[in-house]
Amino acid sequence: MTTNAAEKLAAIKTAAPTGWERGNERIGDKGFGSTGAMEPGENADELRLLTKAGFDPKEWIIVGDIQYRELDANIGGGEIKTMQYRKFAVRRKVRTESGFEDLMADIRRRRWKPQAATGAGTFHLAQGDWQLGKVDGDGTAGTVDRIVASIDKAASEFRIQRKRGKPHAHLTFLGDCMEGFVSQGGKNAWRTELTLTEQLRLTRRLMLYSIDQFAPLTDNLSVVSIPGNHDEAVREPGLTTYDDSFAVDSLIAVQDAMNMNANSYGHVRTMVPQRDSLTVTMDVNGTVVTHAHGHQWRPGKHWDWWQGQSFEPGADIGKASLLLAAHGHHFMVDTKGARRYIMTPAQESESTWWKNKTGDHGAPGALTFWSEAGVTGGFTVV
Template structure:
């Protein structure tokens, strides 16, 4: 070796050979990283099985991240990184309709008083990976439904049941916050909507036998928007209300069992609605229409301009992820807590975590009774 060669020496790295690898926490998600391949994997099922996963329990979501390079002998190779998540199994459309058609006719309860039992829920954000993820949200939600039904059975002379959903029913990370949350979701948007739709349907089926007037009110939140970038859509163009409309269509297949159920969503290009249930009047909206703590100002402005909310006894909303109640004279504002698994970003920033759950309470005209977090 010449002196010049000696001067040209460099500390070349001893590169570690790339090996296929995978990680999966069993609850929210993980990844599969393939080794160098001449061709793309042809079967997701075979790929999952090759890495030791059961395709009935784990699924590949979204498109893979691909790295390509050319070898010294001019061959092109590629490595693929696949996102994996728990497999959400569900009924197809025909099975969904069959589950409605097979229900027995409704047996009237005979209760005719004006009171309303309210089950208020919001910010499920189905598909969000934070905290205990989708499974935690579903478990928490249906535990609340079970407690609500047990409570309803102990409250005599309640003439109507109001299932009030105040938005952000799905995560839709590709739309919210300019799409920055697209990677922080374990389900595709269609899977999120499917899960929301079937969750709502199962809730209706659980409450329907217990009342002669079941009202299902659904408004959309900012996470529910069908699209926002690069163009804004109408206020009513969202997945929360579309899921409710699908449930309404399914219920119509068996009017004998569900003729006493009324599903309602806001009118065209409007993000809120004012509805009567029993002898109480409710305005529902998500809450992204105003700053935190400013619900009363929004309500006052609507009343000043003779909007329908001026006649409401109750303003129900979500968005702020914590229980809040404000009362003045005959008006009551109720903000839903969240039902999702929390926010890692908010916890890191402030240390705070919301207490999740749904709300149950009884209304009689403008009166509020027996509110509980379930």
């Protein structure tokens, strides 16, 4: 005759360690309970534990820590099974109209337990609006000093974060890395102190500097560059594609150089927009991120743009939980439901035209933060 699992479990109740047998004791509004034998993997939430010990979960709650013990039990037929036993103290629920006392008791009995690092987190360094070549504020020299300092600070922070379960690094260049000569129909040319090729060389060198600071620190480094409005190669409708950008070309050139040294850069993955696109949407180590410069929408209209881009069935942007952008020249975080919009500040010290028009001075810097499974936090302007 076959013995089912329930009968086997019942047969070993007598084998429970002394004091760990199933049962309960009640003294007024307090008491103690023991579950008796439980199989590994069996549901062990508070409702189940109270029921196993003979308490009505509607009347009682567990207070304090739950004691735990394992025992290898002979259940017959030469079969040995590891069983689990739990003991705990209980208190009768306080019946109040608001339930306030129950809430207070629930808070008091909770214990914070450190969570082990999962290794799934990602450290982000977001940079945008370098506008290299511009004379405004402290000029190109001041901007370069800030960029290098931001990269160095971010790399130092990553050394700490990777020990906390954030071993993946993600570098983003979010457009307008150079001033260019297409904005305002070229009217800003006289306020631009570098030639076009000098702006390009400086952009490429700073991109490579960013990568060089992070590549030795991780086995998983991803890098994205997207077009802005200042770094357009041509601003004549119909003459070129939307991805025709000096910011895109700069990272492609850096990748070509890195291909010649696979030992140092073989673990670095670069991404740029597909042909005729202004954005990159990708899974960054468990968080789907859309990278966009931000000139596609009017200020404050990022949700409208995101919703419109998501309308097409199967659109990658619709799968993103994070929209990462620049263009607005200041740090901003906005949330709607489970989605989050993040805008990084500019690295140029000021736009003199904007300052004279509005009185708004720049607050330059780059942005660091972390993401894990769609959740973001730890925002710091460096």
